[in-house]
Amino acid sequence: MRILMVEDEKYMAEAIEQVLRKNNYSVDLAFDGEYGLDCGLTGIYDMIILDIMLPKIDGISILKELRRNDITTPIILLTAKGETEDKVEGLDCGADDYLAKPFQTEELLARLRALGRRKGKLNHDGIIRFKDIEFNINTLDLRGNDKTFSLTLKEGQLLEILLEHKGMIISTTTIIEKLWGYETDTEDSHVQVYISFLRKKLAQLSSVVKIRTVRGVGYLIATEEDGMKNV
The missing domain is CATH 1.10.10.10 (Winged helix-like DNA-binding domain superfamily/Winged helix DNA-binding domain)
Known part of the structure; x- marks a missing residue:
């Protein structure tokens, strides 16, 4: 399964990348919204992890543009803790799930597995x-x-x-x-x-x-x- 992670905090993104690779995911990183959107529009990804606060183009705008271009890839939004409006807007714009920062990598892995099951990519036991x-x-x-x-x-x-x-x-x-x-x-x-x-x-x-x-x-x-x- 190939994952795109769009996150401008490089240390955090690279740490999560290592965890995902250890769990047999292929991962591409984008550190700004413009490049992240270009990657997402290719349609090659099975999942996208998308931060809301990004340079150049924010996550909500990326989400809207992807859905406007019929990119149906499951998307997990990363939101600031307690930012309810961001969560609601993201879900209304087509996000499939969200995680509030900071979060445990085990929870992210669980969300990815759940989305994979929801989209029919794998059974409950992997x-x-x-x-x-x-x-x-x-x-x-x-x-x-x-x-x-x-x-x-x-x-x-x-x-x-x-x-x-x-x-x-x-x-x-x-x-x-x-x-x-x-x-x-x-x-x-x-x-x-x-x-x-x-x-x-x-x-x-x-x-x-x-x-x-x-x-x-x-x-x-x-x-x-x-x-x-x-x-």
Whole structure:
């Protein structure tokens, strides 16, 4: 899951970034509202953590602009303690949740998990199940047919993206943006390498789940019974 955090207090933002990365989230930081809005408008993020008090463009204005542009990414607003008006305005403008500063990182993690469940991205136990496999996004364990493999972070993030959109074609460009960010110089060959790693692990699990290549477009995760062929 890729998260954008828009927060001008760099020490706080970088500390939270470290906590989120330890919990297997990919994180991009923006330290002002203008850059934060540009990042948010790309639509590549699964969650946005957005401070209200920001230089250049405030958080409420960013929120309004994102929703005006049909960006439906779940957004957690960071508000000053006791600022009820900010909370109310933010929720009315389309925020999904809010946290009052200062807050415990455990509470932020809980809010992110709750939003993930609300948007149908994962089950209550952090496990995504499909046919004869299950993937734990917290431990990066892939299980199937009484076998278990521990995935690397990038393998796990790629598998999570595919499973969230099972049966749908995910473009190579989308995968690159979600895994490495939209300013990366990562090439298609990097994705091919990680797809190969996942295919080998699925084969070792003797799973019916396959990762299909749609040439010139991207990939999808499906099964033999779905009748999909490599094209």
